Amino acid sequence: MPLLQISEPGKSAAPHQHNLAAGIDLGTTNSLVASIRSGIAETFPDIEGHHLLPSIVHYSEMAITKVRDDEIIVGNAAKSFANQDPLNTIASVKRLLGRGLKDIKTLGTRLPYEFVENEGQGMPMIRTVAGLKSPVQVSADILKVLKKRAEKTLGGELTGVVITVPAYFDDAQRQATKDAATLADLNVLRLLNEPTAAAVAYGLDKGASGIHAIYDLGGGTFDISILRLHHGVFEVMATAGDSALGGDDIDRVIAQWIMQQAHIANDAEHHQIRELLDVARTAKETLSTQNTAPLNIKLDNGIQWQGELTHSQFHELIDPLIQKTISPCRRALRDARLTVADINEVVMVGGTTRMPRVREKVGDFFQRPPHIDIDPDKVVAIGAAIQADILAGNKPDDDMLLLDVIPLSLGIETMGGLVEKIIPRNTTIPVAKTQEFTTFKDGQTAMAIHVVQGEREIVLDCRSLARFELRGIPPMVAASARIRVTFQVDADGLLSVSATEETTGVHSEITVKPSYGLQDTDIERMLRDSLEHVQKDVATRTLREQQVEADRVINALRAALKADGHHLLKHHEFLEISAALDELLRVKEGNHVQAIKRAIEHLDEITQSYAQRRMDTAIHHAMTGHRIDEFTQEN
Amino acid sequence: MNYFEVFDLPVSFDIDTDTIAERYRDLQRVVHPDKYVNAPDRERRLAMEKATQVNEAFQTLKNPLSRGLYLLQLQGIETHDNHTAMDSEFLMQQMEYREELVEIKQLSHPFDALNAFLNRIEREQKQLNDTLSQQFAQNDYQSAHDNLRKCQFLIRLHEEALSLEEELNNGEL
Structure with missing residues (x-):
């Protein structure tokens, strides 16, 4: 039953500002950008009419002295350098994203690049004439071209993007993708799993319902997702795959x-x-x-x-390779507690599903011919564009909801190098789990926690995500300290960890920076470097960012006050909030970054309980069968 | 608020899976972080917390074993105990099942036997759920607790059988 949104007569939502948003499919072989124009989702071509941007980046000597974007060649033009200058022409960089040198060597890939181990961190760098390049930087260079293409086509700056990742990407690979977007100066609204994106493009197009299997075989990754479609809700029941097969x-x-x-x-x-x-x-x-x-x-x-x-x-x-995709299909069915007979439709995604042999084998397994009616190269970008449009707030009445899962179990190392699973694979996100630990020795004051991802029982067979130490545990007898560690996976599938020692309240918060990722400081530095090179004023940029944030807060609050401010706030609360809102409106026009920041924080502080009340009321209404939602969602 | 209250359902072992799934979707439509992408930070965090709680509640109630254990916890019964004084008849039966699984693995055509084995385990699970439903209805928590332990055994056995199936399938390249 869809929730209806009805605005008060004469007070219909302010003429809606259209936020420019795009969906990006950052692929192993090709990348695409798509957006919604006049209600239609479409991928954008370059000037020559090519929609697919080959994910190939060529670095030339020109780029040593002045690293400017136009001296980095991306796409078809870079392709021609692939044979004549392979060391400086990076293809299929997605296979390297979020991986360590050891992983890359075990990919079974003879890559024609020179890798350099980055000191201090595990992330491999590629030696090019333009200097050492990390896979994150190379990916960012591809994203920049797509960003430019979208902004030129749409005629304005993008407010946000949805970037797709293979469903089977682990935390490190997801984080690396997000880092690449940050480097390319993109605001990521959401990381979306590729098969889910395809289901959106396909499902919305057909108004489909029932259980769908999305078989996604791309250039370098394989995913299978089993989804239940139900009145605009896309619920991922299970996902499996191989992030190094394509x-x-x-x-x-x-x-x-x-x-x-x-x-x-x-x-x-x-x-x-x-x-x-x-x-x-x-x-x-x-x-x-x-x-x-x-x-x-x-x-x-x-x-x-x-x-x-x-x-x-x-x-x-090739049959052995195709066969390697069938066992994940079985595992996904098993995890979803389904059999082949329960599947209503099979949808093919990814360029490699163009091969008749792949279609034949997949059809044999699922005992039905797979759907191939949407261009398998474009369907992911189109799905991402649809979600980007909704997330950017352009369709406040839309009822679509994506419920995705974590693809690989998260665990921690315990005694003897064994893994204790904390969050099992295929748990719906966002999810949080808390685990209690204790000390092993008398007087122990620190504890090392090693977070891993994977299905195996031995730490060495899983992927190491992060190691951190909880210090300052007061000396106690062994086994008497109580340390609660909370693992939170957000809607992007990214992990953060926090720990508290219960008896003393020692707290530590850790954003999991994957072992093979960039540090936040690296990203900041690179971003600053690239901005300096394009001679944009950093200060202007910071001010602009604060103003955008201020606008966001103002718009959200105004919409909220109009919808339910009089019901949910006492008179004096309403006046206090209005005054703080006026103050923010006033300082926003100036150029004092700190003043804007303070005004936002103040407003945030005094609306805390209001936000809580609004959420509770919305939940109450959802549960008590009120089908008219008079509490307009923020956009 | 307990997990049943989250979905406005009475506290009971018997739940209507369609109803809870529908209420789960209705709630996520309201609290999911996707609905708050452009909201201020605090509301985004709030949405993530709520959506996390709703997921946790749904996961717990959806599955009979975790639902049963949760019902015991609501009664203040410690469910993390390692006390496993299972009745010996049940334990004998479990050992026999495991031996059977080893034998199936060695058969030259194991699939039919494995399938029959899985069906038998699934039937037992179904019977156990029916028993649990009665015991919870009669507030017989002690017996329910014993049966939930048996449930855990059966689930583990079922998983092992499925892993064997996967192993056999993958060996058949």
Whole structure:
């Protein structure tokens, strides 16, 4: 039953300001940006009409002295450098995002880059002629191009974006994605899981209901999500996947097969590998429509090698990879407590699902032909654009709600290197769990907590997210201290941890900075550097940010007061809040950053109990069957 | 506010899963952080707290085992005890089940046997839930507690059987 929103006669919500918002699909192979224009969600092309921006970044020597955005080449133009200058041309950077050097080496990938271990932190850096680049920076360079494209098309500055991530991304990979957005100067409204985004694009389009399986095989990641669609609510029941499996791997097995056939040594040069991967990709595409694909390669020794890849050979090579996607499908069904027979629809997402063999195998498993009617390359960006439009407040009456889950269990290390699970996978977010710990030795004053993510029982087999220490525990007899540790996962799927020692109240708050991520200070520095290079005034920017925040507070409060201020506030409270609101309106026009900040904080302080009352009233109304929601939501 | 009150439901082991799911969705439509993306920080935090509570309440009540344990906690009964004085008949039965699972693994065509095994466990779980429903209705918390422990055993066994199924499936590449 949808909630109706009815405004008071004659007081209809102020003519709605349209906030420019976009959805971004930051893909392994290609990236896209989409937005809603005149009620229609569409992806935006570049000047040449290409909607897909190849996720390839080329750094040139020009970029050493002055790192300006226009000296970093992204997309199709960068693609041409891939073979001639592979070390400075970064492709498929998404596979490196939020990962450590060790992870990258075990990806089974022979990457044609030179990695440098970053001192002090585990994050690997890529050596380019323009200096060391982290995967976060490379991703930010792709995002900047999409931002520019969207702002040019929409004719204004974006207020916020929704960026999609593979559902199976762990905390470190999500945090790295968000960091890249911050570096690209984007306001992230939400990180959205790719299959959920696809379900939104697909479900809203068809007004679908029932249980959907979204099979998303992209360039470098695989996700399967099982969702229940019910009157605009998209409830993720389970998700599973492999964040290092995709079309790239198919290209790689073909390239390896060619190497065997053509007797190319395993230590071939970077550019030769790059070229082989291109040949492999072309062969893969050819085999979608043809029975054989011709192979033609110029070897380093000058000899021209010719060969052929047949359908049956091709299937023999790729079937094991496709099969690797089936066991996550089984696991997701099992976690959702469903069987294949319960699935109403199967939707295909991601460029790699264009391959007829993938469709065939997936159809066999789910015992029904999968849907392929929305362009599998664009569907994720379109879903993200729809959610961005709603989150930006452009559709206050919209009833859509996405209930997503945490893809991998969160746990902590206990004695003997074992993992104690705190939050099991497929728990709906936001979620918080509190666990109590105690000291092991007499007089112990500190405790190390190691947070891991994964399904295995041994710490070494899971992903290390963060280590932190709780200090200042008063010396006590072993096992008498009571330390409560709370793990909170927010709606973006990001973790924060706080700990309190109960008997003394020692409290520590930790934002989990993943072992392979950037520190906040790094991001600030990089942001400052990049701003200085484009010669924007940092002070002007800070003022502008405070004014935007002030506007947000003012608009939200005005809407609230109009809706229920007279019901929920006593006369003197109403007057006090109005006075503080007037004060904020006054200082906002000036250029005193601190004054604006203080006025916002003051207003925030005195409206605390009002906000609580409004929330409680809204909950009460939702529960007592009031279908008319006179408490307009903030936008 | 206890978890039943969150959904305006009477405190009982028997709940209507459709009703609770619908009320859960209605509540999330009001408190979910997505509805507060542009609200001031404090309201955003408040929304996250509320949405977290609603999720926690729903998770707990949705599943019969956690619902049963929660009902005991509401009665002030300690449920984290390690006291496992289970009746020996039940324990014997559990050992037999486990042996059976090991035997199934060694069969050359294990899937039919495994499926039958899973069906049997699921039937037992269903019976146990019916018993629990009666015991909670009669406020017989002691017996309910014993049966909830049995429930935990069965759930673990069921999970092991499913893992075996996954293992066998994956071995069949």
